[in-house]
């Protein structure tokens with residue numbers, strides 16, 4: 001079964017737009033779980049454009065499914081992970097002011113740094129995942145980092161899918177099969193949506209987790225949050 005982890009960054013984006021506490025990020029997380037989310041994902045960026053450090057602390061007290069914290073493993077992030085000890089930490093090579101995540105790790109170039117960071121995070125009892133693209137060298141070196149999982153960066157898949165679904169998914173199937181051969185567990189995320197998710201799941205049925213935020217929260221404007229989560233869970237059915 002593939003777990004749906006709802007990324008609630010964009011709930012915090014709306015809240016921050018007016019400076020109050022509406023929508024209430026903590027209550028939305030509680031409701032997402034009640035509606036069927038198997039996890040809550042946040043990406044507390046250094047500029048706090050959406051999820052803040054306080055949100056992370058507040059959410060850690062209420063999330064009862066799997067709490068997944070994403071981010072670049074700088075000192076701030078590592079102190080957060082050590083303090084909160086979420087179910088999973090997902091390492092993303094984002095520069096501080098990037099508009100959104102747009103690349104995976106060069107796991108060969110950053111092997112030693114990732115090995116040390118992953119060793120520390122795992123010593124805190126936290127599962128690790130690292131954000132990677134489908135380049136097979138990155139997959140091969142990912143296992144050398146000691147990470148539990150990789151998260152396939154699906155932005156390129158979403159970009160090509162509308163024109164050519166088979167062409168879009170092919171590199172991901174190859175990369176996923178290699179990762180599984182190496183003993184890595186598979187997550188996936190970025191720009192997955194109602195149109196492209198089922199095809200991806202059908203071609204990579206061994207996915208442990210997908211984290212979806214932007215499209216799901218946008219869909220909830222029309223569908224409602226409960227219907228949106230139920231729709232995405234239906235698309236992930238085995």
Ligand SMILES: CC(=O)[C@@H](O)[C@H](O)COP(=O)(O)O
Pocket residue numbers: 007009010042043070092099100101131189190191211213
């Ligand atoms: C790592 C990734 O692809 C997303 O989880 C990321 O959290 C999106 O960040 P924004 O919500 O800031 O676009």
Ligand SMILES: NCC(=O)COP(=O)(O)O
Pocket residue numbers: 007041070151188189190191192211212213214215
């Ligand atoms: N790791 C991907 C994620 O958490 C959500 O990405 P998106 O659905 O907001 O593009």
